[in-house]
Amino acid sequence: MNCPLISLKAGAVIFTVLWTAWMMWWSGAYSTANLVILAVCGAAVGYVWYRAMRWQFERMGMLPHKDDRSAQ
Template identity: 55%
Template sequence: MDQTKRLKLGAIFFTIFWIGGMLWWSGEYHPAYIILLAVCGTIAGYLWYLAMRSVFQHMHRSG
């Protein structure tokens, strides 16, 4: 498995755990709240992917 695929899987797991953690922490289970958390979690997962990709590229260039 190449690094890009592992990074994408990590972003997916981050998104799932972030959404699940936020639902568990808040205790709110209204459909609108779940949709809002899913959208925010997806954005957070994508931003995490971009940040980690940038960090790994920087480490690869400097190392």
């Protein structure tokens, strides 16, 4: 695993935490069910964000394509 992927994963984790905290603050309800639902949704949003950014960075040439990595 190279440094750009580590940075991208760290960015996805930070994005997930910030998005989940923002949604909890915005909803104003701090029940257990709401916290669990928002945590699960936050994880899904963070994963989708990571995949979208990875696809975009590969498309822009900032990361090697999947086919290029398998040839190494």
